[in-house]
Amino acid sequence: xxxxxxxxxxxxxxxxxxxxxxxxxxxxxxxxxxxxxxxxxxxxxxxxxxxxxxxxxxxxxxxxxxxxxxxxxxxxxxxxxxxxxxxxxxxxxxxxxxxxxxxxxxxxxxxxxxxxxxxxxxxxxxxxxxxxxxxxxxxxxxxxxxxxxxxxxxxxxxxxxxxxxxxxxxxxxxxxxxxxxxxxxxxxxxxxxxxxxxxxxxxxxxxxxxxxxxxxxxxxxxxxxxxxxxxxxxxxxxxxxxxxxxxxxxxxxxxxxxxxxxxxxxxxxxxxxxxxxxxxxxxxxxxxxxxxxxxxxxxxxxxxxxxxxxxxxxxxxxxxxxxxxxxxxxxxxxxxxxxxxxxxxxxxxxxxxxxxxxxxxxxxxxxxxxxxxxxxxxxxxxxxxxxxxxxxxxxxxxx
Amino acid sequence: xxxxxxxxxxxxxxxxxxxxxxxxxxxxxxxxxxxxxxxxxxxxxxxxxxxxxxxxxxxxxxxxxxxxxxxxxxxxxxxxxxxxxxxxxxxxxxxxxxxxxxxxxxxxxxxxxxxxxxxxxxxxxxxxxxxxxxxxxxxxxxxxxxxxxxxxxxxxxxxxxxxxxxxxxxxxxxxxxxxxxxxxxxxxxxxxxxxxxxxxxxxxxxxxxxxxxxxxxxxxxxxxxxxxxxxxxxxxxxxxxxxxxxxxxxxxxxxxxxxxxxxxxxxxxxxxxxxxxxxxxxxxxxxxxxxxxxxxxxxxxxxxxxxxxxxxxxxxxxxxxxxxxxxxxxxxxxxxxxxxxxxxxxxxxxxxxxxxxxxxxxxxxxxxxxxxxxxxxxx
Numbered sequence: 057x058x059x060x061x062x063x064x065x066x067x068x069x070x071x072x073x074x075x076x077x078x079x080x081x082x083x084x085x086x087x088x089x090x091x092x093x094x095x096x097x098x099x100x101x102x103x104x105x106x107x108x109x110x111x112x113x114x115x116x117x118x119x120x121x122x123x124x125x126x127x128x129x130x131x132x133x134x135x136x137x138x139x140x141x142x143x144x145x146x147x148x149x150x151x152x153x154x155x156x157x158x159x160x161x162x163x164x165x166x167x168x169x170x171x172x173x174x175x176x177x178x179x180x181x182x183x184x185x186x187x188x189x190x191x192x193x194x195x196x197x198x199x200x201x202x203x204x205x206x207x208x209x210x211x212x213x214x215x216x217x218x219x220x221x222x223x224x225x226x227x228x229x230x231x232x233x234x235x236x237x238x239x240x241x242x243x244x245x246x247x248x249x250x251x252x253x254x255x256x257x258x259x260x261x262x263x264x265x266x267x268x269x270x271x272x273x274x275x276x277x278x279x280x281x282x283x284x285x286x287x288x289x290x291x292x293x294x295x296x297x298x299x300x301x302x303x304x305x306x307x308x309x310x311x312x313x314x315x316x317x318x319x320x321x322x323x324x325x326x327x328x329x330x331x332x333x334x335x336x337x338x339x340x341x342x343x344x345x346x347x348x349x350x351x352x353x354x355x356x357x358x359x360x361x362x363x364x365x366x367x368x369x370x371x372x373x374x375x376x377x378x379x380x381x382x383x384x385x386x387x388x389x390x391x392x393x394x395x396x397x398x399x400x401x402x403x404x405x406x407x408x409x410x411x412x413x414x415x416x417x418x419x420x421x422x423x424x425x426x427x428x429x430x431x432x433x434x435x436x437x438x439x440x441x442x443x444x445x446x447x448x449x450x451x452x453x454x455x
Numbered sequence: 456x457x458x459x460x461x462x463x464x465x466x467x468x469x470x471x472x473x474x475x476x477x478x479x480x481x482x483x484x485x486x487x488x489x490x491x492x493x494x495x496x497x498x499x500x501x502x503x504x505x506x507x508x509x510x511x512x513x514x515x516x517x518x519x520x521x522x523x524x525x526x527x528x529x530x531x532x533x534x535x536x537x538x539x540x541x542x543x544x545x546x547x548x549x550x551x552x553x554x555x556x557x558x559x560x561x562x563x564x565x566x567x568x569x570x571x572x573x574x575x576x577x578x579x580x581x582x583x584x585x586x587x588x589x590x591x592x593x594x595x596x597x598x599x600x601x602x603x604x605x606x607x608x609x610x611x612x613x614x615x616x617x618x619x620x621x622x623x624x625x626x627x628x629x630x631x632x633x634x635x636x637x638x639x640x641x642x643x644x645x646x647x648x649x650x651x652x653x654x655x656x657x658x659x660x661x662x663x664x665x666x667x668x669x670x671x672x673x674x675x676x677x678x679x680x681x682x683x684x685x686x687x688x689x690x691x692x693x694x695x696x697x698x699x700x701x702x703x704x705x706x707x708x709x710x711x712x713x714x715x716x717x718x719x720x721x722x723x724x725x726x727x728x729x730x731x732x733x734x735x736x737x738x739x740x741x742x743x744x745x746x747x748x749x750x751x752x753x754x755x756x757x758x759x760x761x762x763x764x765x766x767x768x769x770x771x772x773x774x775x776x777x778x779x780x781x782x783x784x785x786x787x788x789x790x791x792x793x794x795x796x797x798x799x800x801x802x803x804x805x806x807x808x809x810x811x812x813x814x815x816x817x818x819x820x821x822x823x824x825x826x827x828x829x830x831x832x833x834x
Contacts, residue, residue, distance in 0.1 A: 076751055084758075091762055098775045105774075146632055147802045149794075165625070168616075172626035179634030180801035182642045183770055186586040189629065189637075193593035196627050200597065204604060207621040211613065221611075225565060225603035227573045227596040229589065232546065234579030237589075239771065242582040247765075262750075349750045351476045354658050357757045358484060361650055361764070366495055371639065372584055374505070375498035380491075401580050404547055444474040445749065451662070451669025452748035 059281055063289025067263065071293060081259050081294070085301045086308065088251045092244065093313040099240040101187045102129055106153040107136035107145055114162035120173065123199040124155060129191040146178060153177040153188045183239075233402045234316070241316045241401060246369040246393045248305050250360055252298065253335055253389050258356045260294040260339030265349040269449060277432045284428040291336045291427070298332040319399035323409060327395055330416035334388045337423035344430040350450040369393045391415045459681065463689035464696075470666070471659065471697060480655045481697065485705050488651035489644065493713055496640040503531035504588050507551035509542045510535065514562030520573065523599070524555055529591045546576060552584045553577055553592070565603065568610045573599075583639075633801040634716070641716055643770070645709045645800070646793060650764040652705060653735050653789060656698045657760040660739020661752040663690060664831060669748060683831055691736060698732040699725070718803035727795055727809055734788030734816040735760075737823035744830035763789035769797060788816045 071077055108121045125132045130153070136145050145151040156174040158164075164171035175196075177188040201222065208218045234241045267273035276286050306324070309315040317324070346352045365371070366380055367390040373381050384390040395412030398404045406413075445451070472478055506524065510517050525532040533551060536542045545551040554576040564571040575592050579585040601622040608618035634641050664687065667673050676686065706724070710717040717724065739756045746752035765771070766780070767790040773781050784790045795812040798804040 076754060080754075088762060092765060094780050095765055095776050096771060097777065101772065101775050103774070147798070147804045148808060149798065149804075168620075170626075172628050174628055174630065176630045176632050179631030179637050180642065180797050181769070181772065182634070182637060182639060184772060185631055185634065185637055185642075186583070186590070189631070190586055190590040190593065192629065193590055193597070196625075197593055197597050197600075200622065200625060201600065203625070204621045208608075211617075211621075220570070221604055221607045222600070223570050224568060224607045225571050225573065225599055227575055227592065227599055229575045229577060229592055229596075231577045231579040231585060231589070234582070234585065237579060237582060237585060239582055242580065243771075350753060353750050353753045353757075354476055354480060357658075357753070357761060358480065358651065358654055360761060361647060361654075362488065362491055365492060365647060370581075370583060371496060372501070372581055375501060376495050377497055380494050397580055402547065408547060444470055445477070445662075446475045450749045451666050453665070453669050 059285050060289040060292065063281075063286060064292040067290050067293050070263075070266070071297075077259065077262070080255060081297045082301075085251050085255050085305060088255070089248055089305045089308055090312075092247045092251075093240075093309065096240045096244055097313060099238040099314070100236060101183065101239070103131040104129060104153055104184070104188050104191060105133045105151045106130045106155065107133050107142050107151040109137065109139055109142050109154060109156045111159045112157050112161040116162040116165065117157040119203075120155065120157060120199065123195050123202075127191065127195050129187075130195070142176075146176070152184045153192065155192075238316075240313055243370065244309060244313060244315050245317075245396055245400060246364065246367070248309060249331070249389060249393045249396060250364050252302060252305065252331070253363065253392075254356060254360050256294065256298045256301070256332070256335040257339045257342070258353065259297075260291060260336050261342040261346065261352045261356060262349045263290045263294070263340065264343035265346050265352055269348060274434060277434060283430055283432055287337075287340055287424075287427045287430075291340050294339070295332055295336045298335060299328060302328040302332060317400045319401075319403040320405065323399045323406060324396070326413065327392060327399065327409075327416065330413070330420050331388060331392045333420040334416065334423045337420070337427040338388075340427040341423065341430070344427075347446055348450050350445055363387060363389045366390070367393050369397070385415070388416060388419050391419075456685070460685065460689040460692075463681075463686060464693035467690045467693040468697070471694070474662075477659055477662070481659060481701050484655040485648050485652035485701065486708070489648035489705055489708060489713075492644045492647045493640060496644055499638045499640045500636055501583060501587050501639065502529050504529050504553060504584055504591070505533040505551045506530045506553040506555065506588075507534040507536055507542050507545045508532060508555045508557070509537075509539055510557045511559045512557050512561040516562035516565050517557045520557060520561070520599070521555075524595060527591045527595050529587050542576075546578050549578070551578075552581070553588045565606070568607045571603075640713075641801075644713070645705075645715050646764075646769050646796060648705055648709065649702075649793070649796065652698075652702055653731070653763075653792070654757065654760045655701070656732065656735045657739050657756040658753055659694060659697070660736045661743045661746075661756040662749055663687065663694065663736070663740045664743040664827065665746050665749050665752045666743065668834070684828075687740075687831070691740065695729075695732050695736050698736065699729060702728055702732070715800075717800050719799040719809075723806070723809060724799065727792075727799060727813060730813040730816040730820075731788055731792040731795075734792075734820040734823075737820040737827070738788070741823040741827040741830075744827040759787065760789070763787050764793065766790065767793035769793040785815075786819070788819045791815050791819075 071081055106124055108124060110117045110121055124130045133151050136142050136151065139156065142154045146154065154176045158171055161171055175192050177185055177192065179185040205218050205222060208221060264273060267276065306317055310317045342352060366384045368376055368384060391412045395409050398409050508521050508524065510521060524530060530553060534545055536545065539556060542554045542556065546554050556574040558572060561571045577585050577588045604622045605618040608621065609615055631637055667676065709715045738759060742755035743752040746755055766784045766787065768784065773784060791812050799809055
C-alpha cells in the first residue's frame, strides 16, 4: 500500500507542477461543461422567425397572421410582403418559415372554391425544420378549432354545446420524461459524458508517455514493484479527480443548467464509478503502448465526435445499421450515456439499467486486466527509416 | 527565391509524410468519418417511429382509429398490448416511443355523440423521436377532431356541407425547403465529416512553428540565412495545399457518390473552403507559435477546434444561444464556415453573402497570422 501511495504522490506532484495538465484535470471539464451549458441554456427553440405573405389582406387572412403573431413559438418578421422576398429571406436566414395566403383566399373559401394556405419551413437545419413543422401544426390546429367554435356559435349553439361538440373525440397527448421538449434534458448529459471520457482519457494516457519521454520509465520497469502497483499508484490520482469531476459536473448541470437529474442516486454513483474505472484503466493501457504524448493527444481528441454520433444517443439506434450498433456497444461511452439517460431522465429502476451495468462491469474488468498486465520491459525503437514524431520524442523548445 | 520556396514546400510535404501519425490522420481521418457518419444516418429519414396501442374498446370504431394511427406519417404500429402496464413497460424499455390508449366504450360514445378521450403518450427522452412523433400526432388529432365534429353536427341535424364548413374550411399544405424529404443524412453527414477534417487540419497546423523551432535543425535553418517570413510562408502554403487536397476527395465522395445536396458552384465552394483552410491554418500556426512543445500546441489548437462545431450553430441554432455566446462564436472561423456550408451548399445564398463570409474568415486569419508573427519575431 505504501508503494502505491508513494507512486500516487509522485504522480500528484506532476499534476500540480505541470500547469496545463493541472488545468486539464481540474478545470477544462468544468470549462467545457459551462460552455456547452451556455449554448443549450435556452433549452427550447422559440421565436422562430416567420414571414407572413398575405396576398389576400382580408379579415380571415389577418386572423391567420394574428394566430402566428400570438404564438410564443413564432416571431413574425415584418417587411416581407412578396413571395420573392420570402425566397430571399429563407436563403439568407432572415426567416426560417413562411406562410403564404393566396389572393382571393377568403372569397374562394366562402364560394367553396379550391384554395389553400401554403406553409414553408427551412429543412436545411433539421432542428429548425422539425420544431417549426410541429409549431406550424400546433398553430393551425388551434386556429381551426377556434374557427370551428366561432362557426358553431354563429349557428346558435350555446357555449356548453359548442364545447361538447368540439370535444366529441379528443386526443390528449402526454409527453413523458421530458414534457417541455427541452433540448438541454435531451442532449446535455451526453455531452458531459463525452467530456469526462475524453478529458479523463487524455489526462491519464499521458502518465506513462511522459515518463518515457523523460527517460524515467526505466526506473519503474527496473524497480521491484509489480505492474499492478505501478498502475494503481499512477492511476489513483486520475481516478479520484475523474470521480470528483463527475460529481462536480452533475451538480453544475442540475444547479445552473437546470438539467433534470432524477432517479436513484446510488445507481448514478455506481454508473459514474464504473465509467471512471474504465476511463482510468483504458487511459493507462493506451499510455503504456503509445510511442509519445503527441500521438496520444492527436488520436484521443479526434475520437470525440464519432464516439458521440455512433452511440445512438441522438439519432436513435433503431435507425442505425446493426454493424455500427455492434461497434458502438464495444464502447463504454455508449453504455454510460444510454444508461445514464435511463436513470437520470427516465428515472427507471435498477432492472432497466442492469444490461448497462453488466456491460460496464465487464469493460472495467477487461480494461483493468489490460492495464495491469503491461510488459515490464523496454521495447527497442523500430528501425523504419527517418520517422518524424513517431518515436519517444517530439518537438519541444526546452530540449 | 522561387526555387528556395519550392524546396521548402517540398521539404514540408516530406516531413508531413514521414510523420506517420499525422499522415494517417490527414489521409484517412475525415474520409473514415464521412463513411462512418453516412452509415450511421443511412436510414436518412426518421420513419417508422415504434408505436404501441392499448385498445380497451376493440370495436369497429377503435380499430379504425388504430388503423389511422398506424397509417400516420412516420408512425409504425409495433405492438398491441393487453394492459396499460404493458404499454408503459414498452415505453420504459424503449421498445415503443408512442403509446395510444383507447378507452372503453369509445365506439359507443362516438356513435352516441358523447365525449371520448383518447390518450397518446410520447417518450420525450429523445427529442428527434419526440418532435417527429408529436408532429405526426398533431395531424392525427386534426383529422380525428374534424371527422368526429362533423359527425356530431350531422347527428344534431346540421347539413353535411355546413358541418364540413365548420371544420374543414381551411386547407393547409406544408413544404420543407432546401431539404424536402427532411433527410437527416443531408443535414448532418457532410458537416460532421468536415468537422473531423478541420480538427485534422488544426492538428497538422499546430506543428507549423514548434515543429521547426522545437528541433535542433532550427539552428541550421537559421544559419542558412533564410528569412523567417519566407520560410514559414512557404511551409504554410504547402500545408494549406495539402488541406485542400484532403478535402477534395471528401467533397467528391459526398456530393458525387453519396449525392449530398450542392446548390452552389464547385468553384465557389472550393474558394469558400480555401478561405476556411487558411483561417484554420492560422489558428494552428498561432497555437504553435507560443506553445512550449508540440503536445501543448495540439492541445491549444484542439481546445478551439473541439467545441467549435457545437458553438457554430450548425445544429442547435445560434439564435437560440445567449447573445454574448453568439458574439464569441462569430470570432471563430468554424462558425463562418459551418453557417456558410449551410447557406451555400443547401441554399445557394449568393455571391454577396459568400464574399462577406470569405472576408470574415480571411480577417480572422490575418489577425492570427499577425499575432503568430509577433510571437515568432519576439522569440
